[in-house]
Amino acid sequence: MAVTRMKRFRDFWPYYLQEHARPGTRALHYAGTSLVVALVAAAPFAGRWWMAVALPLAGYGFAWAGHGLIERNRPATFRYPLWSLRADFVMWYRFLTGRMGRDLARAGVRPDGTVDPARRMSV
Numbered sequence: 001m002a003v004t005r006m007k008r009f010r011d012f013w014p015y016y017l018q019e020h021a022r023p024g025t026r027a028l029h030y031a032g033t034s035l036v037v038a039l040v041a042a043a044p045f046a047g048r049w050w051m052a053v054a055l056p057l058a059g060y061g062f063a064w065a066g067h068g069l070i071e072r073n074r075p076a077t078f079r080y081p082l083w084s085l086r087a088d089f090v091m092w093y094r095f096l097t098g099r100m101g102r103d104l105a106r107a108g109v110r111p112d113g114t115v116d117p118a119r120r121m122s123v
Contacts, residue, residue, distance in 0.1 A: 006123065009083055012076075014107035015121040016087040019076050022113035025066035026091065026100075032062025033092040063088065079123065 006012045020026050035058040043051045060077070067075045077084040094100045108119025 006080070006083075009086065012080060012083045013087060013090070013103070015123060016076055016084065016091070017104055017107035017109055018115045018119075018121055019073055020066075020071065020091065021104075021109045021115050022070050024113075025071040026095070028062045028066035028070070029088060030092055030095055032059045033088050035059070035062070037092075059088065 006015065020029065036055055039051050039054055039058060063077075064075055067073055075084065076087075091100065094103060108116035110116065
């Protein structure tokens with residue numbers, strides 16, 4: 001399915017999952033998102049200003065490492081920044097609740113980290 005510009009998050013979500021097909025990439029995203037959540041939770045108690053600066057470094061550092069070193073693709077953040085941020089948290093939540101497998105299968109992502117060529121989306 002070729003798409004020039006997505007207009008709805010529900011159309012973006014399968015593309016996002018295809019761009020995160022390899023388990024290692026998702027694992028780094030989960031680590032970064034978990035660290036972001038921990039920093040946000042700790043900030044009011046710690047009262048440290050540097051924690052706000054650390055948020056994008058923690059989240060994007062892990063994510064971009066996954067894209068560069070494992071997935072070998074360009075993060076969707078550059079084309080869809082707000083949807084990518086939202087999708088990071090959706091993916092993290094669905095992982096924590098055990099629902100990622102179903103979403104990955106619907107997006108054409110195979111258990112081995114490849115994407116069914118007939119279902120590959122491009123933007």
